[in-house]
Amino acid sequence: MSVQGSAMRVLRNWPIARRDALPAALWSATEIAAATGGTASHDFQVSDVEMDSRDVKRGDLFIALKGDAMDGHKFLPQAFANGAVAAIVDRPVEYPHVLVKDTTAALHALAHAARERSPAVRIGVTGSVGKTGIKEAIFLSLDRASRGAALRSIRSYNNHVGVPLTLARMPARAKFGVFEMGMNHAGEIAPLAEHVRPHVALITTIAPAHIENLGSMEAIAAEKASIFSGLVDGGMAVIPADSPYCEQMCDIAKTYGAKIITFGAAKNADVRLLDAIPSANGGSLVTADLGDTRVCYSVAEPGEHWIANSLGVMAAVKAAGGDLGAAGLALAEMGGLKGRGARHQIAVPGGKALLIDESYNANPASMRATLKALGQTPANRRVAVLGSMKELGDFAAKFHAQLTEPLSEAKVDFAVLVGEEMRSLAAELGKASAASLGITHGFAHCDNPAEAISALNEFGITHSDAILVKGSNSVGLGALVSHFTGIGGPLAQSKT
Incomplete structure (x- = not known):
């Protein structure tokens, strides 16, 4: 038998696994209707599912979710302009769709159907x-x-x-x-x-x-x-x-x-x-x-x-x-994620400085961990831009003030403290004298990221400096990162 004939015989006898029989498209109209108990207006197939019309791409299914302040049905034209194939809706519309009683319940039903299949x-x-x-x-x-x-x-x-x-x-x-x-x-x-x-x-x-x-x-x-x-x-x-x-x-x-x-x-x-x-x-x-x-x-x-x-x-x-x-x-x-450890080399007088983007989230444990990592980072000078840690309630003042120790251990040369809750840390640094803690260039307390940008500019970042930017997302330090890197903006909030 020729090599070609042998290869064809192998292909004909190729074992068929259960996975091979599963559909290649993400969802068909029939599958969506069966999963949600809805009624399909057209026959279609979709390649992905999206709930934000701004993120819709060609081939997507758009789910028109309704919240307390927003109704996704208002964004159907934008979703289809961006390439949506169909939508899940709770009212008849002119676009290809699956009509259901409740779009949130339909999302849950579709999720469970995906899990089971x-x-x-x-x-x-x-x-x-x-x-x-x-x-x-x-x-x-x-x-x-x-x-x-x-x-x-x-x-x-x-x-x-x-x-x-x-x-x-x-x-x-x-x-x-x-x-x-x-x-x-x-x-x-x-x-x-x-x-x-x-x-x-x-x-x-x-x-x-x-x-x-x-x-x-x-x-x-x-x-x-x-x-x-x-x-x-x-x-x-x-x-x-x-x-x-x-x-x-x-x-x-x-x-x-x-x-x-x-x-x-x-x-x-x-x-x-x-x-x-x-x-x-x-x-x-x-x-x-x-x-x-x-x-x-x-x-x-x-x-x-x-x-x-x-x-x-x-x-x-x-x-x-x-x-x-x-x-x-x-x-x-694996490299660092945006807002969660991404490292950027930014142009500064004399060369490049390292900016560590931890702007997405902060709590006492992650603050200590990232400050310790900053202390282990080779640098000419170390700068910490620290935003308030949110949702600490009555513990807020205590946890913020306790950051004096990790700041000192990290050999931070200059600290920029951003937000109302950081006042307790600023007071603690003022009491102890920042210089006595090794923070040789002192600290600045700022109300917002714009003031923090000014404080960093006044300090003067130079070649081989390392700057840690860390805070709860709502403080908005992603804007400071964007200012110095020219990359993107702050991320949307999520739960922790």
């Missing part, structure tokens, strides 16, 4: 700090190993709308889905977990984010651990072993019948740190014990918190049945 392993990620970065690292690991068959929450689509929207976007052929889940108040995580029904649920860490609304660290831990309530039978709970609330979270996981994997430096951790040394690129070379194997890998992101993050990534990838080698490569190649 796909064989994908679903991973849920929550925690006070590091959710988005860890979510991205897990996705990159699984996407690499599955050759593009993984999905994740884009941006920080982690709330009651973003989570079901991400599910609705999951192709029938997906092999993995990674879903970020955030909250502002008690009782918000469990419904998100019920949407996703994850096979693996990971908690990054517990920190006093939103303590104003939850009242105590124990309550925060309990709320985050409610993600385990949505686990499928036999699901895996991935929990930080170094957290003071590890035992509490493990107990909660056990009540839902979860299998538990812990990660961290603790001696009893299932995924345990053995060694971590600084690497030339500012990251780390990590060796970890996973029980049945040891792995050594590089982490591109700087800071000790990313060493801990990487252990959580390895634990989640292992629990999901992913490729640990691909996870190591993903961690070695």
